[in-house]
Amino acid sequence: MSESVVLKKTPLHSEHVRLGAKMVDFGGWDMPIQYKEGILSEHKIVREDIGIFDVSHMGEINVKGEQALEFCEYLVTNSIKTMKFGEICYTLMCMEDGGIVDDLLVYKIDNKYALLVVNASNVEKDYEWIKKQSENFDVKVENVSDYYAQIALQGPNSEKLIENLCSVVLEDIGFYHFEMGRINGIQAIISRTGYTGEDGFEFYVEKDAAIPLWRKLLELGAKPAGLGSRDLLRFEACYMLYGNEINSDITPLEAGLKWAVDLEKNFVGSKTLVAQKNEGLSRKLRGLEVIEKGGIPRHGNRILTGGEEIGFVTTGNKSPSAGKVVALGYIPSGYKLGDEVDIEIRENKTVKAKVIKTPFYRGSVKSKKK
Amino acid sequence: MKKYTSSHEWVEVDGKIATIGITDHAQEKLGDIVYVDLPAVDTDISKGDTLCSVESVKAASDVFSPVSGTITESNSELDGTPETINSSAEADGWIVRISLSDPSEIDSLLSREEYEKICEEE
Numbered sequence: 433m434s435e436s437v438v439l440k441k442t443p444l445h446s447e448h449v450r451l452g453a454k455m456v457d458f459g460g461w462d463m464p465i466q467y468k469e470g471i472l473s474e475h476k477i478v479r480e481d482i483g484i485f486d487v488s489h490m491g492e493i494n495v496k497g498e499q500a501l502e503f504c505e506y507l508v509t510n511s512i513k514t515m516k517f518g519e520i521c522y523t524l525m526c527m528e529d530g531g532i533v534d535d536l537l538v539y540k541i542d543n544k545y546a547l548l549v550v551n552a553s554n555v556e557k558d559y560e561w562i563k564k565q566s567e568n569f570d571v572k573v574e575n576v577s578d579y580y581a582q583i584a585l586q587g588p589n590s591e592k593l594i595e596n597l598c599s600v601v602l603e604d605i606g607f608y609h610f611e612m613g614r615i616n617g618i619q620a621i622i623s624r625t626g627y628t629g630e631d632g633f634e635f636y637v638e639k640d641a642a643i644p645l646w647r648k649l650l651e652l653g654a655k656p657a658g659l660g661s662r663d664l665l666r667f668e669a670c671y672m673l674y675g676n677e678i679n680s681d682i683t684p685l686e687a688g689l690k691w692a693v694d695l696e697k698n699f700v701g702s703k704t705l706v707a708q709k710n711e712g713l714s715r716k717l718r719g720l721e722v723i724e725k726g727g728i729p730r731h732g733n734r735i736l737t738g739g740e741e742i743g744f745v746t747t748g749n750k751s752p753s754a755g756k757v758v759a760l761g762y763i764p765s766g767y768k769l770g771d772e773v774d775i776e777i778r779e780n781k782t783v784k785a786k787v788i789k790t791p792f793y794r795g796s797v798k799s800k801k802k
Numbered sequence: 803m804k805k806y807t808s809s810h811e812w813v814e815v816d817g818k819i820a821t822i823g824i825t826d827h828a829q830e831k832l833g834d835i836v837y838v839d840l841p842a843v844d845t846d847i848s849k850g851d852t853l854c855s856v857e858s859v860k861a862a863s864d865v866f867s868p869v870s871g872t873i874t875e876s877n878s879e880l881d882g883t884p885e886t887i888n889s890s891a892e893a894d895g896w897i898v899r900i901s902l903s904d905p906s907e908i909d910s911l912l913s914r915e916e917y918e919k920i921c922e923e924e
Binding site for chain 2: 730
């Protein structure tokens with residue numbers, strides 16, 4: 433007898449089923465990988481117009497208390513004290529050995545309150561990790577993932593679609609900034625963030641408010657988009673996916689995330705990362721373009737040169753926006769743009785690829801306001 | 803008349819030549835197809851061998867040869883427009899033609915009814 437695993441459902445699950453989505457197990461959640469139109473159509477809609485994603489599976493963790501910000505400074509790699517209130521930063525949590533626990537967003541709400549948004553598949557692990565690190569701080573750590581639903585509105589026309597729906601002036605919200613306000617009459621955190629490379633917003637609302645908001649956005653003309661297109665969009669923009677580009681065996685410096693690490697401050701893993709920077713990296717995440725026919729590199733494919741293994745592919749696909757077959761993968765430091773490697777796409781079958789610049793595509797996302 | 807396999811290929815025989823592709827059910831499962839690794843003409847192939855790989859945005863999927871013989875033609879249209887398999891899996895989206903070395907192999911393939919039953923049970 434096989435044991436069936438009960439998958440978790442977001443507050444929008446019934447909406448996905450109603451829309452005819454193909455549902456898949458994603459980190460223990462029953463999520464839409466695509467709707468009727470398919471991944472490429474959904475990808476195009478987000479690049480050219482507006483798509484909406486249910487990202488309610490993401491985890492939210494409150495850090496509150498006298499030392500909330502001081503603790504976040506110690507917990508994550510990026511600088512928290514240089515952020516303004518109402519600002520968001522992309523950052524990482526590392527172990528003492530520099531390996532990545534997760535990547536996350538920190539919302540700096542006030543001097544006693546930060547909201548951390550973490551990956552769905554890591555929520556429990558992250559919550560335990562954060563609680564453990566907080567032992568010597570005067571803070572309360574609370575997993576509020578079940579309280580929030582999260583909807584991402586993504587695409588160049590996002591702002592126009594909702595400008596009359598929000599109580600706040602969207603123009604005033606810069607990239608990686610947020611405001612507490614109302615959308616469609618519902619209390620929400622309105623955040624100019626996303627995972628597609630396009631301009632757009634993410635709304636955190638109380639879970640019972642999710643369906644009315646979802647339906648309103650569809651009614652206004654946004655098209656539903658699933659995790660399949662989301663993965664393709666984030667890949668083209670070269671955003672990290674935990675479990676692919678980053679994991680507990682990889683450090684932020686190897687992943688090219690030095691911009692999200694403040695090596696001047698003390699945080700969990702900082703000693704190791706400073707040492708790694710001083711010694712130099714042995715491998716780095718690089719962009720690769722396949723330059724001959726034969727197939728598409730996939731997660732886990734080996735990267736070779738002269739038949740010898742030198743690295744591995746973290747994600748690969750045919751990029752509709754870049755119009756070429758591309759991959760991200762770890763290879764030894766020292767490879768220059770244009771240098772060639774072989775990717776083993778199947779047993780005994782390799783294709784040639786060359787090192788290229790990342791990201792593979794730049795969308796409408798606004799440049800970061802400082 | 804078309805015949806089918808449980809691994810979701812279709813075969814249509816005209817004299818000694820079999821035209822082969824993947825079924826509409828298979829393309830539906832795979833989603834958007836973005837690449838077909840077409841096999842070389844004149845390759846000898848045995849029933850059950852991997853004929854080629856069809857890649858969707860999600861994953862690569864092997865296509866198995868339902869028959870034995872020699873590849874006489876591959877659908878080069880699929881090089882530029884692999885999405886033809888999505889729009890017309892069982893007609894314009896054919897993948898290869900094979901000159902049969904053992905035409906009796908056709909008899910053991912599935913009828914439309916038998917194939918549909920397998921799809922329903924999946």
